Amino acid sequence: xxxxxxxxxxxxxxxxxxxxxxxxxxxxxxxxxxxxxxxxxxxxxxxxxxxxxxxxxxxxxxxxxxxxxxxxxxxxxxxxxxxxxxxxxxxxxxxxxxxxxxxxxxxxxxxxxxxxxxxxxxxxxxxxxxxxxxxxxxxxxxxxxxxxxxxxxxxxxxxxxxxxxxxxxxxxxxxxxxxxxxxxxxxxxxxxxxxxxxxxxxxxxxxxxxxxxxxxxxxxxxxxxxxxxxxxxxxxxxxxxxxxxxxxxxxxxxxxxxxxxxxxxxxxxxxxxxxxxxxxxxxxxxxxxxxxxxxxxxxxxxxxxxxxxxxxxxxxxxxxxxxxxxxxxxxxxxxxxxxxxxxxxxxxxxxxxxxxxxxxxxxxxxxxxxxxxxxxxxxxxxxxxxxxxxxxxxxxxxxxx
Amino acid sequence: xxxxxxxxxxxxxxxxxxxxxxxxxxxxxxxxxxxxxxxxxxxxxxxxxxxxxxxxxxxxxxxxxxxxxxxxxxxxxxxxxxxxxxxxxxxxxxxxxxxxxxxxxxxxxxxxxxxxxxxxxxxxxxxxxxxxxxxxxxxxxxxxxxxxxxxxxxxxxxxxxxxxxxxxxxxxxxxxxxxxxxxxxxxxxxxxxxxxxxxxxxxxxxxxxxxxxxxxxxxxxxxxxxxxxxxxxxxxxxxxxxxxxxxxxxxxxxxxxxxxxxxxxxxxxxxxxxxxxxxxxxxxxxxxxxxxxxxxxxxxxx
Numbered sequence: 001x002x003x004x005x006x007x008x009x010x011x012x013x014x015x016x017x018x019x020x021x022x023x024x025x026x027x028x029x030x031x032x033x034x035x036x037x038x039x040x041x042x043x044x045x046x047x048x049x050x051x052x053x054x055x056x057x058x059x060x061x062x063x064x065x066x067x068x069x070x071x072x073x074x075x076x077x078x079x080x081x082x083x084x085x086x087x088x089x090x091x092x093x094x095x096x097x098x099x100x101x102x103x104x105x106x107x108x109x110x111x112x113x114x115x116x117x118x119x120x121x122x123x124x125x126x127x128x129x130x131x132x133x134x135x136x137x138x139x140x141x142x143x144x145x146x147x148x149x150x151x152x153x154x155x156x157x158x159x160x161x162x163x164x165x166x167x168x169x170x171x172x173x174x175x176x177x178x179x180x181x182x183x184x185x186x187x188x189x190x191x192x193x194x195x196x197x198x199x200x201x202x203x204x205x206x207x208x209x210x211x212x213x214x215x216x217x218x219x220x221x222x223x224x225x226x227x228x229x230x231x232x233x234x235x236x237x238x239x240x241x242x243x244x245x246x247x248x249x250x251x252x253x254x255x256x257x258x259x260x261x262x263x264x265x266x267x268x269x270x271x272x273x274x275x276x277x278x279x280x281x282x283x284x285x286x287x288x289x290x291x292x293x294x295x296x297x298x299x300x301x302x303x304x305x306x307x308x309x310x311x312x313x314x315x316x317x318x319x320x321x322x323x324x325x326x327x328x329x330x331x332x333x334x335x336x337x338x339x340x341x342x343x344x345x346x347x348x349x350x351x352x353x354x355x356x357x358x359x360x361x362x363x364x365x366x367x368x369x370x371x372x373x374x375x376x377x378x379x380x381x382x383x384x385x386x387x388x389x390x391x392x393x394x395x396x397x398x399x400x401x
Numbered sequence: 402x403x404x405x406x407x408x409x410x411x412x413x414x415x416x417x418x419x420x421x422x423x424x425x426x427x428x429x430x431x432x433x434x435x436x437x438x439x440x441x442x443x444x445x446x447x448x449x450x451x452x453x454x455x456x457x458x459x460x461x462x463x464x465x466x467x468x469x470x471x472x473x474x475x476x477x478x479x480x481x482x483x484x485x486x487x488x489x490x491x492x493x494x495x496x497x498x499x500x501x502x503x504x505x506x507x508x509x510x511x512x513x514x515x516x517x518x519x520x521x522x523x524x525x526x527x528x529x530x531x532x533x534x535x536x537x538x539x540x541x542x543x544x545x546x547x548x549x550x551x552x553x554x555x556x557x558x559x560x561x562x563x564x565x566x567x568x569x570x571x572x573x574x575x576x577x578x579x580x581x582x583x584x585x586x587x588x589x590x591x592x593x594x595x596x597x598x599x600x601x602x603x604x605x606x607x608x609x610x611x612x613x614x615x616x617x618x619x620x621x622x623x624x625x626x627x628x629x630x631x632x633x634x635x636x637x638x639x640x641x642x643x644x645x646x647x648x649x650x651x652x653x654x655x656x657x658x659x660x661x662x663x664x665x666x667x668x669x670x671x672x673x674x675x676x677x678x679x680x681x682x683x684x685x686x687x688x689x690x691x692x693x694x695x696x697x698x699x700x701x702x703x
Contacts, residue, residue, distance in 0.1 A: 031591075033595070035595075036595075039439070039441075042439065043435050043438075043439060046435065046438045046439070047410070047411060047431070047434075047435075048410070053427060053428075054411055054427075054431055056428075057427065057428040057431035057432065058431060058435060060428070061431065061432040061435055061598040061599060061600060062435075062598065064599060065591065065594040065595065065597075065599045066594075066599075067446060067585075067601045070601065174475075174476065174547065175475050175476025176476050176478060176547065176549060177478070188486075188488035189485075189486055189488065191488075192486070192488055192491055192492070192513070193567070195495070196506060196509060196510045196513075197506075199499075199504060199506055199509070200495035200496075200498065200499060200509060246548075297642075298640075298642070302584075302585065302586050303585050303586060303587060303588055304587070304588070306544075306586045306587050307475070307547070307587065328682075332642075332682075
């Protein structure tokens with residue numbers, strides 16, 4: 001077995017090709033570091049280039065680290081290394097320019113505008129303002145005002161308020177221990193070590209207590225047309241809590257489901273929202289809640305709902321095609337998470353009744369049904385997130401014990 | 402079984418696995434070969450029952466190496482994954498030293514933190530030298546452990562050494578062959594994946610699955626094995642919550658041969674469906690007309 005020289009990878013046309021290919025992959029959205037390029041060159045040396053499939057498998061093993069990148073890789077590979085008859089040619093074929101694969105086009109202008117211009121409803125806004133101005137100060141008006149009726153300036157104000165929201169650390173006891181004087185478990189290792197100071201006499205007993213961590217949050221946000229006035233603010237809200245906690249996954253759904261967790265990780269909210277909007281193709285269209293929930297349950301449920309996750313379903317529940325499938329998928333979602341909180345902006349209306357078929361189907365399967373249309377209700381939500389789990393979950397745990 | 406040398410090529414790896422009854426896709430053999438050649442951990446992700454754990458067992462047997470398995474679970478910590486001090490033995494040692502009249506504290510502390518009081522857990526065992534060559538370390542279902550453990554693992558996988566504060570640093574003379582599996586109940590952090598060679602293990606094609614069933618279920622008739630594989634392949638095309646894996650196919654084929662079945666009948670399938678589908682919703686969907694249709698396709702002579 002020959003040893004591989006990690007410091008001096010091979011050079012020449014093959015190196016150019018691999019470097020160019022890595023660039024193409026980066027442009028297509030697969031993160032490829034320089035370390036991986038060196039690995040790839042070494043690996044190609046380790047196999048004898050003579051078989052396209054082997055080269056493919058080799059490069060794939062090194063460049064692809066996520067299942068969802070496999071398709072992109074396959075396309076990029078085919079584009080970059082055109083079906084060459086003889087693989088020996090790879091060594092001296094001319095490298096392609098590095099824009100072999102373009103990034104997906106950013107969201108259309110309509111999307112940009114939909115995001116940039118929160119709509120205002122002049123008359124309603126006027127009326128409500130009149131009503132409230134009699135009794136409360138400006139700040140409180142902002143607290144209670146419906147997001148859908150705010151002017152651009154007020155939206156900016158609210159966005160700032162959201163950014164300053166602090167999530168109390170919701171406690172979820174993990175199965176990991178740390179030194180804790182009030183703990184219940186004996187820490188023999190530290191007890192013994194401290195006993196050595198007194199010549200082996202155990203004087204003080206060291207204890208361990210459980211580490212508590214905030215529960216992971218999974219947000220499913222409806223971005224259909226009927227929700228468009230709220231979408232942007234909810235994204236701000238989700239960005240604010242993503243910043244505060246490590247484990248928040250965010251999915252947007254309209255006619256299809258998109259995972260925007262990574263896009264929301266950018267520090268700057270505007271940057272985060274921009275990269276969100278570029279990854280979603282169906283802003284402000286129709287809703288297909290059942291289909292979206294189905295694909296969430298099938299593709300993501302088991303991957304993000306572990307470790308006692310809380311699910312926030314943010315939707316108005318206005319689904320035309322409400323049938324048994326919707327109830328079934330809601331039920332599955334409910335049974336696979338610790339708590340399912342449904343946030344519905346429609347609840348702002350005093351006389352709100354669940355008349356829509358979809359809402360009736362979904363209601364039996366949620367632990368909590370809350371309004372979320374102004375700052376006050378968002379603050380209420382934050383309190384709810386840190387509350388202990390509802391009683392029926394506790395009883396379920398007890399009966400299992 | 403003597404230790405055999407590492408395979409010299411992808412074909413060699415394929416032969417090695419096949420000789421042990423593991424019929425791998427060529428892409429999987431390529432990645433496994435590269436992971437041996439480059440000394441990188443192999444990270445296998447895929448649905449349950451597609452043979453991720455199996456490859457570690459087969460590799461260790463074929464190479465004549467020791468297999469060390471670490472099954473992950475939530476709350477897995479250093480004490481159960483790497484090492485632990487045997488406090489009971491240490492306390493006895495302290496009492497004995499007292500009885501013998503040794504009062505030298507320095508001596509006492511170096512005595513009770515000696516190697517004989519160290520309980521070695523899988524990760525530490527994998528770093529120990531072995532006459533047969535470095536062992537195969539299988540870290541199974543990493544997604545069940547929490548992020549804190551993953552971070553610790555990253556440290557071990559980068560330099561294959563463990564530092565024990567009271568004892569010193571233990572370094573592996575030869576790094577073990579590491580195979581990590583995940584069922585994706587949680588996304589593993591990119592930092593760890595970057596260290597590894599990644600492979601998504603998929604369900605096999607019909608032809609390969611048929612070969613697997615024939616090699617794993619001796620005594621199954623050609624007709625039945627063909628019907629079983631066709632039936633399972635058809636199930637995977639349906640939109641089930643949990644499609645049957647290869648392990649389920651083998652289980653089912655074994656169950657059918659135990660029942661002396663010659664070919665599939667609706668009655669037989671209905672009674673044994675629990676070997677294939679593990680969710681009540683999925684089983685409920687596979688009744689009546691759907692079952693008849695899939696069965697008809699699977700048993701039709703071509």
